[in-house]
Structure formats: structure tokens, C-alpha cells
Amino acid sequence: MTMDSIVSLCKRRGFLFQSSEIYGGLQGFWDYGPLGVELKRNVKEAWWSDMVSAHDDMSTLAGAPSPYAMEGLDCTIIMHPQVWKCSGHYDLFHDFMVDCRETKKRYRHDQLNGRWVEAKGKKVFVTAPAGDDEQEHMTKRALKFFNLRNKNIDDLKWDGDSTCLTEIESFDEVLGPDAKEAGTLTAPREFNLMFKTYVGALSGEEGAAFLRPETAQGIFVNFKNVLDSTRHRLPLGIAQIGKSFRNEITPRNFTFRSREFEQMEIEFFCNPAESQDWYKFWRDRRLKWYHDMGISDKNLIMREHHKEELAHYSIGTADIEYAFPFMAEGEYGELEGVAHRGDFDLRSHMEGKLDEKTNPLTLQLGDDGKPKWKGSGKDLSYRDDLTNEKYIPHVIEPSAGADRATLAFLCEAYTEDEQPDDKGKMQTRTVMKLHPRLAPIKAAIFPLVKKDGMPEVAKEVYLDLKKHFKVFYDAKGAVGRRYRRQDEAGTPYCITVDGQTLDDKTVTIRDRDSLEQVRVKIDECEQVIRERING
RNA sequence: GCGGGUGUAGCUCAGUGGCUAGAGCAUCACGUUGCCAACGUGAAUGUCGUCGGUUCGAAUCCGAUCACCCGCUCCA
Incomplete structure (x- = not known):
């Protein structure tokens, strides 16, 4: 398997296009086509559902010290310039x-x-x-x-x-x-490395602002707002999905390093005494998520950063990495970083930019002896009303790239196998073995042939299922070819209306990976597909 | 940003010494076709990445530029 064949399929089938292609393209920018946009949305929705909306906040999850709450947030891309000065991005980028x-x-x-x-x-x-x-x-x-x-x-x-x-x-x-x-x-x-723009009609340095290079800071500066408006106690996770921008010197490797990209980040606020346990919990939970979404063990690793790599305030950072086809043998590319950030970020926005080289952390001073970048002065500490304990929460940050995850799922799904054609001769089949939850199209509906009223019945089935899933209708060409087309799109199920349908109102459901067919009643199609997707 | 390679139909790629642009697959139409890339007939598709130069004439030669790939560099 080569990256070229994946890139070619992505273009051919409408997963990914180069941005502004008719003008020659623009380095580091990519567009998602009709199949790609569904896939990426499914990736984000799976993440949001699993991490936020369907999160069980009543139970203690396996490996967690306690139950915890999760909330979402959607911040602006352009923020007060001081945010990036205090966060350290301004100096660093x-x-x-x-x-x-x-x-x-x-x-x-x-x-x-x-x-x-x-x-x-x-x-x-x-x-x-x-x-x-x-x-x-x-x-x-x-x-x-x-x-x-x-x-x-x-x-x-x-x-x-x-x-x-x-x-x-x-x-x-x-x-x-x-x-x-x-x-x-x-x-x-x-x-x-930060994109610069100007707020207001005057384009002087007074109005200079930046497109965010990460979504995390929007969460930190809203920490108090979320806490006050939701009445949650810690531990609390705040999640955000959104675009970020980095003016990379060398964008490369398809969408892996893009200048405009989307992040799926959680900032998890907890008591410092429990932060190590929470770090381990998130590290393992996030790794398992990729497994559950279909990434195989052999292509996925967790890489703990060595002590020397860590900022001294961090107790640990682990990268979840994937063996992308464009990487050298034995090398991996980062999908997600899970970092223990201590109280660095909240303190930065309280006091001002901290000097990372100091231990314990102290304010970074400018040449004039005053704080280099002044913080908000707002108190972002937390008082536990049960214990009356007051502390600045520690933060665990699982920060994932939505585009990188999407690319990994595409690479993992790309499969070439051998299947017999109608004469029993083995033919190469290209199939995208995407997890049914992620597949852009959940089911395709075919009339076996274009006669005897089969198209009419198939259209009814199609319109009925369309209310529940992204489905696709196709009557063109031989049915074998239609199956293969759907294999390339990653569609997990194909429903075929045949002669028997007209007698007993049953259809066949064909499985993408095993090619096996089962016969079910038309009325049960929706339920069967639903069970298989979630199952 | 540097060095090397590449750029021709939706995809994969031929192409010549300078004159009217090619294949396979895919696409579309009609007919046939009863479960895994069917068959027949027909059709459509390109300012040969872009801009400029040389020339009577450029996909071809020269220059610039853009994009992609590889190696450096960079990568909170």
C-alpha cells in the first residue's frame, strides 16, 4: 500500500481535494469533498458523542478516580492578542x-x-x-x-x-x-508561525491580532464562565472542536501538516492531588478510542515523552501516534498529545506569562523589570464548597487533530484484496474498511435490475432509510460493479431489491468486508442497519 | 527556505525530430443483462500546471512562477 494510491482514491472518489485547485492549489490547505465531509463530520461527532454528550457522569469509569462532568464550548478564532502573549505562543511562534x-x-x-x-x-x-x-x-x-x-x-x-x-x-x-x-x-x-490579521478598519499595529494556533486557550480563558454558569464541581472537562491555524514553514504529507486544521481538544480541570491518576486515565482512554474506531494495534503506539523532553511543570506527556504510510518504517506521526499541564495555563492568564525555565514557576520579567506580558489579574482558582479547599486546578489536556485522525482512518481503511468475479476469476478489489460509525454512506440501495418494478420498490426503501441515515441509490450498471463502487466509498452495507422482494417484501443486505448476504424484511432494514452500525 | 524529481482527459500513464493530441480504465446514452469490476453500439472529455520568451510554427527549446513527491531545515 502506498500513500499515492490513497491520495489518488481520495481525489477520485471525492474525499479530499487540494484547496483552490483550479488556480494551482495553495500549499498546506485542503478541501474535503462530498465523501470527505461526511467522514470528517462522523469523526468529530463520534468524538463529541463519546467524550461529551453521551458521557456517563454518574458512574466512575474504568481507571478513573471518580465520576466527572463534561461540557462543551465554541470559542472565536480571533481572541484578545494578550491571550497569546500570556500563553507563550507569541514569543514561541x-x-x-x-x-x-x-x-x-x-x-x-x-x-x-x-x-x-x-x-x-x-x-x-x-x-x-x-x-x-x-x-x-x-x-x-x-x-x-x-x-x-x-x-x-x-x-x-x-x-x-x-x-x-x-x-x-x-x-x-x-x-x-x-x-x-x-x-x-x-x-x-x-x-x-501565527497568522496575523487586523481588527477594525485601521490596519495599524494597534489592531493587530492573530488567528488562534490552538483551541485550548479559549477554554482556559472561559474556565470561570463555564464553572459559574453550570454549577459543576471539579473534576470537570471542557471540550471544543474548531479550526486552528499555523503558518508552517513546510506543510507536507497530504493533510498531515496543514496550515489550517481542526482540533478536538479537552481541557480537564482537577484537584492537583488527583492529577496524576487523571493523566493516566485520559492517556489510556484516548488510546482506546482510536482502537474502538478501528485502528489496529500494529499501527498505533503510545509514546511517553522522556523526562528531558518535558517542561519541568509537566508530570507527563504522551503522544498517540499512527504509522502513516508516508512515514519511514518504524516511525509514527502524532495523532494526539495527552499532556499534564499542571496549573501553568490558568496561572499564566491570572498572573501573566510565566518563565518556563523556573521551578517553581515565576513571572517572566522584561528588561525593565516589569512583567513581560501582564495577565488578566482575574482569580481563576477554585474553591471546593464541600471541603472549603481552595486551589488552582491542574489541567490534563488530550489534544487531538481532527484532520490527522481522519487521515489515519482513511489510511487504515484502505485495503486491496482479491475477490472472485462472476466467472470465478480472482480480481483485485479496492475497499475502504471504515468503521460503520465513520463511513460517509451507511447503506446503498440497489434494484438488482432495472425492470419488473424493482427500481420503484428500491426507491421506496431508499427514501424511507434516508430519514435515518446517509444512504445512496444506484441503479446504473451491473450490480457487481455497484457493489465495488460502494466498496471504494467505504459503504458498509448494500441493500438489494430482487425478484423475491416483489413476492415477500424482503431484501438482501450485503456486508462490505465479508461479502456475506442476509435476507431481511424491508420493515426491519432500519433496525438491522442501526444495530450493525452501533454494534 | 535549500537541493533533487514530477506536472499531458476524472484516474494511471504514452508521446514526437517543432506542424491536426493518444491508450487503458472510469463517465454518459441506448439495448441486452437475474447477485460481486458483464456484453454490444454509440458519445463526450484536454487552451499538454500557469505566465512569459525564442520561432513562420512550442505539449516539445529557454526563463520565471505555482503545486505535489523525496532529502535537508522546521515541527508549542
Whole structure:
């Protein structure tokens, strides 16, 4: 199975199109076609139903410390600019980069350190990626640059301490971290991973705002509103599905890394004392959800981040990853991240942007000694009216990509098998084995042949089922071909009206995966299909 | 952003040395057809990714540009 055949099927059958295709397309943007929009809606609705609307808040779910409540939310895409300053996105997603003309490598301007060094009458500023071994790196590069051997290491005359490249004005004497010649670095160029826009008619910096790079912040800033309006006690989860935008430098791999994408996020607020248990609960629950929706064990892994990868305030982060066909053998792409975020986000919106490097977390200060980005000043802590305990809730964040999940389901469903044709000869069949809950079309209705009143009966069955499910009517061509067309669309059931229908009001239901047929009464069709979809 | 590759019908792809554009599949119509990619007959489909240049003449040569794929880079 290759990605190409999946991409080709998606286009051919109307799952996915390139955005603005007639104008040549636009990198990182994709449209969902008639089948794709149904599939993606089903993915989102399955998630919303399983996580929110059908959530059993009376019972203690397996692995959970206690019952919990779930609510939904739908926030705006453009929010107050201060939201992104306090959340840290503004600083993090807004980088200056320098390119090396010689090695074609790119570095973050503020992540290169360097020192002046002199030898053989020449002086350069030798740079290295900031880190513990930067001096070792610099020495190596300096020796190479001056064409010196290790034993002549004392010929290097270092001048001053290691300083950040941002302190250097001209790059003429700067030696790039991997370059052989000095002066190959370009001037720093601005990269903004957040889409910028302007609120109001005046397009000055006063009205500058950003399209959200994640849906999560809308939940944090509404935490108090939801709590006050619903009378819930913690633990409480707040869910949101919505579009987010990131101006990725290199969108690639079909819809996997898009610039406009949809997220399905939960921010789960709980007592810090129980947060570890809740983290484990959500991690396992979310993994199981993908299993239940049809992703096989061999293609799905949970990857716990190592301690070094974690922000120090986080007790754990786990990625749920899928073996996409475009990844190298043994590599996986992220579907969802489940993160323990502690009280970082709520505190950020109370106090202002926190310095992630501090422990315990403290406010990040600007050069003037004042808070770099000032918070709302609102109290977002929670008082338990039963115990009278007051605390800032800890947050567990299961953050899923709706487009990535949809893509994973498409990849997982794509199957080529061998089935006999009407002469018994084996033929390759392309079939999308989507979970019936996710399938864009639940059932197709066919008259076996276009005569003897079969189309009339089939149309009646079609119109009746249409009230309950997304169904499709097809009378064109031989019935075998119609079955195969539905296989490619992922339709799990095909209902055929035949000669016997006219005698006893029964039809056959054909199963996409097993090709088996059962005969049921027309009146029972709806119930049988419903049971199978949910079953 | 850099390097390499690709771009021709809905899909998969031919194509020539510069002159009127091709196949298979798919699609549509009619007839036949009684359960897994049927058959017959007929039909429709492209400014050859886009823009520009060279030329009497460009899908073909040159330049630019856009998109996709691969490798770097990046990836809260």
C-alpha cells in the first residue's frame, strides 16, 4: 500500500481535494469533498458523542478516580492578542531565523551563541548551537577555520565570554556553526508561525491580532464562565472542536501538516492531588478510542515523552501516534498529545506569562523589570464548597487533530484484496474498511435490475432509510460493479431489491468486508442497519 | 527556505525530430443483462500546471512562477 494510491482514491472518489485547485492549489490547505465531509463530520461527532454528550457522569469509569462532568464550548478564532502573549505562543511562534548561504542550514537567531577568537592575525566570531557542549563545538570549528591541529589549541586567543548571536550587529566576521567560511549567515529574518490579521478598519499595529494556533486557550480563558454558569464541581472537562491555524514553514504529507486544521481538544480541570491518576486515565482512554474506531494495534503506539523532553511543570506527556504510510518504517506521526499541564495555563492568564525555565514557576520579567506580558489579574482558582479547599486546578489536556485522525482512518481503511468475479476469476478489489460509525454512506440501495418494478420498490426503501441515515441509490450498471463502487466509498452495507422482494417484501443486505448476504424484511432494514452500525 | 524529481482527459500513464493530441480504465446514452469490476453500439472529455520568451510554427527549446513527491531545515 502506498500513500499515492490513497491520495489518488481520495481525489477520485471525492474525499479530499487540494484547496483552490483550479488556480494551482495553495500549499498546506485542503478541501474535503462530498465523501470527505461526511467522514470528517462522523469523526468529530463520534468524538463529541463519546467524550461529551453521551458521557456517563454518574458512574466512575474504568481507571478513573471518580465520576466527572463534561461540557462543551465554541470559542472565536480571533481572541484578545494578550491571550497569546500570556500563553507563550507569541514569543514561541515568533522567531527570527538566520540562514547559512554555504550549508543551506537554518538556525534560530536567539539559539546561536558565539565567541570572538583570534589566530594567525585573523579574528572571527565562531558560533555554535546554544548548549552545554557549545564551547567544544566552537573550539572544533575554530581549529578547522584557522587550519590548526589539536596540539596548537593554545594558538586560539579567545576574547570575551560566550554571547548570543543577537548581540552581534554585523555578520561579516561571523562563522556559521557548520560553515567553512566566515560571513555566510544571512541577516535575521522574521518568521511568524501565527497568522496575523487586523481588527477594525485601521490596519495599524494597534489592531493587530492573530488567528488562534490552538483551541485550548479559549477554554482556559472561559474556565470561570463555564464553572459559574453550570454549577459543576471539579473534576470537570471542557471540550471544543474548531479550526486552528499555523503558518508552517513546510506543510507536507497530504493533510498531515496543514496550515489550517481542526482540533478536538479537552481541557480537564482537577484537584492537583488527583492529577496524576487523571493523566493516566485520559492517556489510556484516548488510546482506546482510536482502537474502538478501528485502528489496529500494529499501527498505533503510545509514546511517553522522556523526562528531558518535558517542561519541568509537566508530570507527563504522551503522544498517540499512527504509522502513516508516508512515514519511514518504524516511525509514527502524532495523532494526539495527552499532556499534564499542571496549573501553568490558568496561572499564566491570572498572573501573566510565566518563565518556563523556573521551578517553581515565576513571572517572566522584561528588561525593565516589569512583567513581560501582564495577565488578566482575574482569580481563576477554585474553591471546593464541600471541603472549603481552595486551589488552582491542574489541567490534563488530550489534544487531538481532527484532520490527522481522519487521515489515519482513511489510511487504515484502505485495503486491496482479491475477490472472485462472476466467472470465478480472482480480481483485485479496492475497499475502504471504515468503521460503520465513520463511513460517509451507511447503506446503498440497489434494484438488482432495472425492470419488473424493482427500481420503484428500491426507491421506496431508499427514501424511507434516508430519514435515518446517509444512504445512496444506484441503479446504473451491473450490480457487481455497484457493489465495488460502494466498496471504494467505504459503504458498509448494500441493500438489494430482487425478484423475491416483489413476492415477500424482503431484501438482501450485503456486508462490505465479508461479502456475506442476509435476507431481511424491508420493515426491519432500519433496525438491522442501526444495530450493525452501533454494534 | 535549500537541493533533487514530477506536472499531458476524472484516474494511471504514452508521446514526437517543432506542424491536426493518444491508450487503458472510469463517465454518459441506448439495448441486452437475474447477485460481486458483464456484453454490444454509440458519445463526450484536454487552451499538454500557469505566465512569459525564442520561432513562420512550442505539449516539445529557454526563463520565471505555482503545486505535489523525496532529502535537508522546521515541527508549542
